[in-house]
Amino acid sequence: xxxxxxxxxxxxxxxxxxxxxxxxxxxxxxxxxxxxxxxxxxxxxxxxxxxxxxxxxxxxxxxxxxxxxxxxxxxxxxxxxxxxxxxxxxxxxxxxxxxxxxxxxxxxxxxxxxxxxxxxxxxxxxxxxxxxxxxxxxxxxxxxxxxxxxxxxxxxxxxxx
Amino acid sequence: xxxxxxxxxxxxxxxxxxxxxxxxxxxxxxxxxxxxxxxxxxxxxxxxxxxxxxxxxxxxxxxxxxxxxxxxxxxxxxxxxxxxxxxxxxxxxxxxxxxxxxxxxxxxxxxxxxxxxxxxxxxxxxxxxxxxxxxxxxxxxxxxxxxxxxxxxxxxxxxxx
Numbered sequence: 001x002x003x004x005x006x007x008x009x010x011x012x013x014x015x016x017x018x019x020x021x022x023x024x025x026x027x028x029x030x031x032x033x034x035x036x037x038x039x040x041x042x043x044x045x046x047x048x049x050x051x052x053x054x055x056x057x058x059x060x061x062x063x064x065x066x067x068x069x070x071x072x073x074x075x076x077x078x079x080x081x082x083x084x085x086x087x088x089x090x091x092x093x094x095x096x097x098x099x100x101x102x103x104x105x106x107x108x109x110x111x112x113x114x115x116x117x118x119x120x121x122x123x124x125x126x127x128x129x130x131x132x133x134x135x136x137x138x139x140x141x142x143x144x145x146x147x148x149x150x151x152x153x154x155x156x157x158x159x160x161x
Numbered sequence: 162x163x164x165x166x167x168x169x170x171x172x173x174x175x176x177x178x179x180x181x182x183x184x185x186x187x188x189x190x191x192x193x194x195x196x197x198x199x200x201x202x203x204x205x206x207x208x209x210x211x212x213x214x215x216x217x218x219x220x221x222x223x224x225x226x227x228x229x230x231x232x233x234x235x236x237x238x239x240x241x242x243x244x245x246x247x248x249x250x251x252x253x254x255x256x257x258x259x260x261x262x263x264x265x266x267x268x269x270x271x272x273x274x275x276x277x278x279x280x281x282x283x284x285x286x287x288x289x290x291x292x293x294x295x296x297x298x299x300x301x302x303x304x305x306x307x308x309x310x311x312x313x314x315x316x317x318x319x320x321x322x
Contacts, residue, residue, distance in 0.1 A: 003218035003239075005257035056217065056241065057164035078164075079240065079258050080217065092253055092260040096166035097240050099253040099268040099291040107260040130260040 002080055005088070005111055005128050011135050015125045015147045023114040023121045025158045027084045030112060036062065038157045042149035054081055059095035075100075079109070087112040106134035123151060163241055166249070166272055166289050172296050174304045176286045178312060184275040184282045186319045188245045191273060197223065199318045203310035215242055220256035236261075240270070248273040267295035284312060 007014060019026070029035045033050040040047040044067040051061040058078040063071050077095055080088035092107035094100045100107070108127045115122040125147050129135045168175060180187070190196045194211040201208040205228040212222040219239040224232050238256055241249035253268035255261045261268070269288045276283040286308050290296045 001216040003214055003216050003220075003257055005218065005259060011259075053164055055162040055164050057166065059164075088258060090254065090258060090260065092258075093251065093270070094291075096164055096289070097249060097251055097253075097270045098166060098172075098289050099251065099270060099295070101291045102263055109254070109258045109260060128257070128259050130255075130262045134260070 002082075004086075005109065005126070007126055007128065010132055011129050013127045013129075013135060013138055013143045015144050015151070016123070017148065017151060018117050018120055018122050019151065019155050020120040021155055021158045022119065023084055023116050026114050026121050026123060026154065027087075029154045029158050030087060035157055039150055039153035041065070042146045043153070052078075053095070054078065056081065057096050060089045085114050106130070106137055108134065108138060125151075163243075165247075166270065166287070168287055168289065171293055172290050174288045174290075174296060174299055176305050176308045176312070177284070178309065179278050179281055179283050180312065180316050181281040182316055182319045183280065184245055184277050187275050187282050187284060187315065188248075190315045190319050191248060196318055200311055200314035202226070203307045204314070213239075214256070215239065217242065218256065218258050221250045246275050267291065267298055269295065269299060286312075 031052060031054050033052050036050040037047040040062055041064045046065045047062055048065045048071060049063045051059055053059045056079055060076045060078050063073045065071050075094055076089045076091040077093040077097055078089045080086055088111050090109040092109060106129060108129050111126040113124040127138055127143055192213060192215050194213050197211040198208040201223055202225045207226045208223055209226045209232060210224045212220055214220045217240055221237045221239050224234045226232050236255055237250045237252040238254040238258055239250045241247055249272050251270040267290060269290050272287040274285040288299055288304055
């Protein structure tokens with residue numbers, strides 16, 4: 001059993017879309033580092049590296065690169081892995097569930113849910129935050145637009161374009 | 162599979178003892194709120210309430226009361242539940258894996274491991290921290306002495322004294 005995070009409109013951000021690729025392929029794109037680097041950062045940003053240890057307590061690490069070539073590493077902890085349907089990870093803990101030194105950024109927990117919808121996937125990405133100001137900062141950084149653009153790229157990668 | 166936290170002597174604190182009660186009973190004492198309130202806070206402190214939702218993402222909540230009657234609530238998130246052998250929870254996240262607003266305290270993740278040792282239990286409680294200063298603060302608060310005194314109380318409760 002898992003106590004799934006309950007979404008709170010005052011604190012959380014949700015991207016919900018249906019895409020025309022199967023959940024198995026979306027799952028593979030999210031959990032395979034060689035694929036993640038191809039779609040994770042919305043262009044013109046890119047993802048210069050990715051490491052994933054796909055189990056609770058495992059490392060979820062990406063380095064995003066700005067158009068100017070500056071690199072932004074992010075290391076979080078995987079919390080829940082339900083093959084093909086649910087991936088939960090957080091920037092609030094590091095690998096092995098170790099608390100992280102608080103940086104300038106707000107921590108968030110991401111919930112990626114995949115449900116079969118015809119031949120496609122109902123895709124729900126939720127970012128949950130400690131407080132309304134963290135939600136607001138994430139919203140202003142363009143969470144919904146950015147994750148939506150990245151999802152378009154994910155679909156392109158899966159379709160082999 | 163779970164990626165267990167790896168202990169780092171520079172960052173972490175460990176209490177390791179063998180007690181003469183079976184792992185099943187130690188597990189029950191750790192995971193049953195009506196029992197937790199009887200042993201969790203080293204005397205003369207006490208535990209005025211406890212709530213446990215024993216699953217990953219579930220709530221781990223205690224209120225400790227000082228001898229002067231001041232109450233100190235703590236709410237964390239359960240991360241790993243391996244019946245009878247391993248309980249991992251963290252103050253770095255709240256219930257449902259939600260990041261917590263950073264307070265004055267350092268966050269830590271607790272790993273309780275129980276192994277059968279004859280008729281008793283090898284008991285290992287580890288507190289893992291983000292950095293050496295959090296370890297130092299926790300050490301100076303008396304983690305090892307406090308958790309050891311609480312373990313003595315747990316054994317008393319289990320033995321029905």
